[in-house]
Amino acid sequence: MSKNNPPGFVKSMFGAIAPYYDFLNRLLSIRQDVYWRRRLVAAMDLGQNARVLDAACGTGDVMLEIWRQKPGARVCGIDFSTEMLGIAARKIRQAARNPEGRLLAADILHPPFAQQSFDGISIAFGIRNITRRDLALEHFFRLLRPGGMMAVLELSTPRAGILRDLYLLYFKKILPAVGGLFSQNMRAYQYLPESVLNFPRPRAFAGLMESAGFENVGWKGLSAGIATLYTGRRPA
Numbered sequence: 001m002s003k004n005n006p007p008g009f010v011k012s013m014f015g016a017i018a019p020y021y022d023f024l025n026r027l028l029s030i031r032q033d034v035y036w037r038r039r040l041v042a043a044m045d046l047g048q049n050a051r052v053l054d055a056a057c058g059t060g061d062v063m064l065e066i067w068r069q070k071p072g073a074r075v076c077g078i079d080f081s082t083e084m085l086g087i088a089a090r091k092i093r094q095a096a097r098n099p100e101g102r103l104l105a106a107d108i109l110h111p112p113f114a115q116q117s118f119d120g121i122s123i124a125f126g127i128r129n130i131t132r133r134d135l136a137l138e139h140f141f142r143l144l145r146p147g148g149m150m151a152v153l154e155l156s157t158p159r160a161g162i163l164r165d166l167y168l169l170y171f172k173k174i175l176p177a178v179g180g181l182f183s184q185n186m187r188a189y190q191y192l193p194e195s196v197l198n199f200p201r202p203r204a205f206a207g208l209m210e211s212a213g214f215e216n217v218g219w220k221g222l223s224a225g226i227a228t229l230y231t232g233r234r235p236a
């Protein structure tokens with residue numbers, strides 16, 4: 001995140017776009033976001049009753065995908081936007097789950113959990129928005145039990161060639177226009193490509209995960225590199 005986009009900006013931006021967030025995700029990614037979250041959850045290799053933290057849970061799509069894959073999982077979501085959490089609560093209720101005690105309004109940089117509370121931690125499209133990624137990763141490491149798995153999903157761009165040129169045209173010009181039109185929030189959909197283009201390359205972000213203590217760190221480009229899935233384990 002750039003110095004011009006402090007946490008207060010990020011929080012109020014997600015608060016403002018919350019009602020349009022799911023619709024625009026599906027539209028702007030032509031539903032690839034659903035597939036990416038499926039891959040994220042599968043990558044955590046969770047047991048049936050795993051305790052899972054979904055950080056920056058937003059409107060709850062990762063939490064619902066965890067329950068789809070592992071109905072017995074004990075999932076907790078945290079996010080600092082109460083507007084995003086309100087939508088998550090409604091969706092969780094509609095899925096016949098009780099949102100009570102599962103959704104917490106909290107900053108990832110001040111997580112209200114004891115050490116080693118979770119078997120798995122996920123964060124989808126969240127880490128890019130956090131100023132102190134190093135601190136966030138250190139918190140995630142401490143919150144995982146030894147042997148627990150962390151999975152990070154983040155938007156990225158194709159590496160090279162005509163595909164990259166075409167994607168950048170879409171990402172920098174068309175996406176902000178469409179997103180701004182539907183959400184009436186131009187700045188939010190300009191911030192999206194800016195923040196993705198400012199995010200470290202996979203090797204560099206994997207290095208940050210290793211510095212926080214994770215081992216077996218790896219990454220995989222999804223949908224021609226439009227998203228990247230990172231995984232790492234807390235040593236057993």
Ligand SMILES: C[S@@+](CC[C@H](N)C(=O)[O-])C[C@H]1O[C@@H](n2cnc3c(N)ncnc32)[C@H](O)[C@@H]1O
Binds near residue numbers: 056108
């Ligand atoms: C792009 S949304 C991702 C939501 C969801 N994970 C998904 O898959 O759609 C990013 C979310 O991160 C949250 N967020 C950003 N920084 C945060 C922080 N420091 N602490 C808690 N939540 C944060 C925002 O409020 C927003 O809901």
